[in-house]
Structures are given as C-alpha cells and as structure tokens.
Amino acid sequence: MPQIRYDYITGVSHIQWDVTFPIKCPVCNGKANPVFSISRETASKASFLKIKKEKEEIEDWDVLVAEHPQPLVDDKYTGEWNEWPYKSEPAKGKHYVVFIGKDHVPFHELSKDKVYEALYAIQETYKKLSDLNRVIYISIIMLSADGADMEGHPHFDVIGLPFVPKVINEEMNRFVKSLEDKDTCPICEVIKAEELGSKLIYRNENWIAYYPWSPSRRNEIRITSLTHYKPISKLTQKELQDLAFLLLTSAKALHEVSGTDYTIVFHLLPPKRSVTYYHNYIQLFNIKDVTESMLNGLGIYIGNSDTEFKKIQNAYRSVLKSMVGL
Numbered sequence: 001m002p003q004i005r006y007d008y009i010t011g012v013s014h015i016q017w018d019v020t021f022p023i024k025c026p027v028c029n030g031k032a033n034p035v036f037s038i039s040r041e042t043a044s045k046a047s048f049l050k051i052k053k054e055k056e057e058i059e060d061w062d063v064l065v066a067e068h069p070q071p072l073v074d075d076k077y078t079g080e081w082n083e084w085p086y087k088s089e090p091a092k093g094k095h096y097v098v099f100i101g102k103d104h105v106p107f108h109e110l111s112k113d114k115v116y117e118a119l120y121a122i123q124e125t126y127k128k129l130s131d132l133n134r135v136i137y138i139s140i141i142m143l144s145a146d147g148a149d150m151e152g153h154p155h156f157d158v159i160g161l162p163f164v165p166k167v168i169n170e171e172m173n174r175f176v177k178s179l180e181d182k183d184t185c186p187i188c189e190v191i192k193a194e195e196l197g198s199k200l201i202y203r204n205e206n207w208i209a210y211y212p213w214s215p216s217r218r219n220e221i222r223i224t225s226l227t228h229y230k231p232i233s234k235l236t237q238k239e240l241q242d243l244a245f246l247l248l249t250s251a252k253a254l255h256e257v258s259g260t261d262y263t264i265v266f267h268l269l270p271p272k273r274s275v276t277y278y279h280n281y282i283q284l285f286n287i288k289d290v291t292e293s294m295l296n297g298l299g300i301y302i303g304n305s306d307t308e309f310k311k312i313q314n315a316y317r318s319v320l321k322s323m324v325g326l
C-alpha cells in the first residue's frame with residue numbers, strides 16, 4: 001500500500017507509489033469514477049458553466065472530475081506510523097483528476113475556453129478538498145502537459161496531501177524571513193521591479209507572467225497574481241478567464257522554444273493557514289520524465305523505491321562478483 005516516507009537529511013518526502021506510466025486513461029476505457037462535472041450551457045445567447053453532481057446528468061460534460069484510478073494518497077490506505085529515523089505513515093488523503101475535454105491533445109493545443117473550464121473545475125475541487133480534516137496541503141499539478149500520463153488525455157491532478165511539501169515549506173519560511181527583515185513580500189517586489197519589464201513576459205489586469213531572475217528549472221516561467229493575497233477559492237470569473245489566457249499562451253511559448261514535455265505546478269498557501277504572508281504562483285518548466293514534475297516542483301519523490309533499491313542491490317552484487325569473485 002502507498003506509504004509516505006520522510007527524509008531527515010534532504011527534507012524530500014517520498015510517496016512509495018507502485019504505478020507504471022503512462023497510467024491508462026480511465027475516461028476512454030470506461031473506468032472513470034466521476035465526482036462531478038462541468039458543462040457549458042447556453043441561455044439567451046450567453047454561455048455559463050454548470051456544475052453537475054447527479055449521476056444521470058454528470059455524463060454530459062466538458063470537464064470531468066473523477067477519482068484517480070490508482071490514487072497517490074487515499075483515506076482507505078492503511079499501515080503503520082513510524083518515527084525517527086525512518087519516519088513513515090500510510091499515504092492518507094484524497095486524489096482527484098480534472099479531465100479537460102474528451103480528446104487526447106497536449107495542453108497547449110486546448111482552447112482558451114477549455115482551460116478556463118478546467119480552472120473553474122479545479123477551484124471547485126480545491127474547495128471540496130479544503131473541507132477534509134486530514135488534508136494539510138492541496139497540490140494542483142499537470143504531471144505531463146505533452147501527454148506522457150493517462151495516454152495523453154489532458155488533465156490536472158488535484159491531490160489533498162496530509163503534509164506540506166518541502167518546496168512550499170521552505171518558500172513559506174523565506175517569505176516570513178523577508179517580512180521580518182525587509183517588511184515586504186519577495187513576489188510583490190518582483191512585480192514592482194517588472195514595471196520596468198526586464199524579465200516580463202506578459203501582464204494583464206490581474207496576472208503577470210515573467211521569467212525568474214535566478215531560474216531553478218529549465219525554461220521556467222512563473223505566473224502570479226498582481227495582488228498579494230489571492231486564494232484560489234476566491235478567484236472571480238474574470239480572474240480565472242485572464243489566468244486561463246496567460247496559462248495557455250505561456251504554455252504555447254514554452255512548447256515553441258523547447259518542443260519537449262513540461263509541467264504546470266501551483267505553489268499555494270496551505271488551505272488551513274490563516275496567515276497571508278505567502279504569495280501564490282504557478283510554475284511551468286521542462287521535464288524529461290513524469291516523476292520530475294513532483295520532485296522539482298514540490299520536493300516529493302514518487303515511484304516504487306523498493307523495486308529501485310532491489311535493482312541497485314542486485315547490480316552491486318554482480319559487480320562485486322566480477323571484481324573480487326565473491
């Protein structure tokens with residue numbers, strides 16, 4: 001059963017998750033377990049989004065929120081809680097998937113409307129997960145924008161985790177320090193600096209996309225709200241639409257320069273914190289492998305490390321045998 005392991009040395013947490021990528025698309029294989037759906041309705045020439053929760057109406061959808069077929073975390077997982085030095089616990093939590101449209105296409109080929117619909121569904125899913133007791137952090141992530149996961153069905157993973165990931169934790173500490181030392185937020189300072197636009201990609205009424213002064217990933221783009229404190233649950237329709245446009249155009253540009261796969265990682269304040277010192281942002285960067293998205297975006301290493309260890313151990317034994325004849 002999936003287990004969360006904490007490393008006292010690097011601070012990276014590892015979720016022992018025995019899946020092989022690409023995971024089969026549950027929607028197109030008729031195995032999806034729907035939670036709710038979003039559909040675009042038209043009334044007197046204006047269109048609006050409708051949330052559908054009843055079994056009979058869920059089927060007709062533009063965005064489908066379903067349970068992950070092999071969840072990374074789930075409340076049904078059981079196991080032991082262990083402490084120092086091998087700290088571990090059962091991977092409790094909730095893992096949803098937001099499927100965007102019915103076609104298998106890369107993220108950057110979706111329409112602006114589809115991305116907006118996805119963000120709307122993400123917002124609803126986020127609210128749903130925030131209410132759960134055990135959920136300490138909500139990870140919103142697209143593991144592979146090019147389709148290396150779920151046979152290319154575009155989707156976001158929305159995961160209610162029982163801990164705050166290393167990257168977020170460290171960023172929060174840095175924001176606190178900046179507040180104490182300089183009485184300001186580092187992202188708000190970047191926004192001010194980018195009025196001169198040295199690393200500016202695009203700015204609209206609510207959001208800014210920029211290239212970081214000191215990037216930490218290949219072809220990294222950061223998107224953030226112009227206002228300091230913008231919880232995802234409170235974004236308005238206009239803010240979501242503006243974000244959809246900026247997210248899509250940035251993804252297109254990233255694909256244009258790299259031609260390879262990339263990830264989209266939301267960096268958010270944990271839902272139950274009442275402090276407002278953190279400034280949410282979205283990070284896009286290139287990846288070579290699906291597992292890099294979570295590791296480089298959040299500091300969570302996913303995969304079957306028990307198998308990985310066995311392979312190394314066996315390889316070492318045969319190396320030793322050939323070198324010293326044991």
Ligand SMILES: [Zn+2]
Binds near residue numbers: 025
């Ligand atoms: Zn599919």
Ligand SMILES: [Zn+2]
Binds near residue numbers: 227278
């Ligand atoms: Zn700020």
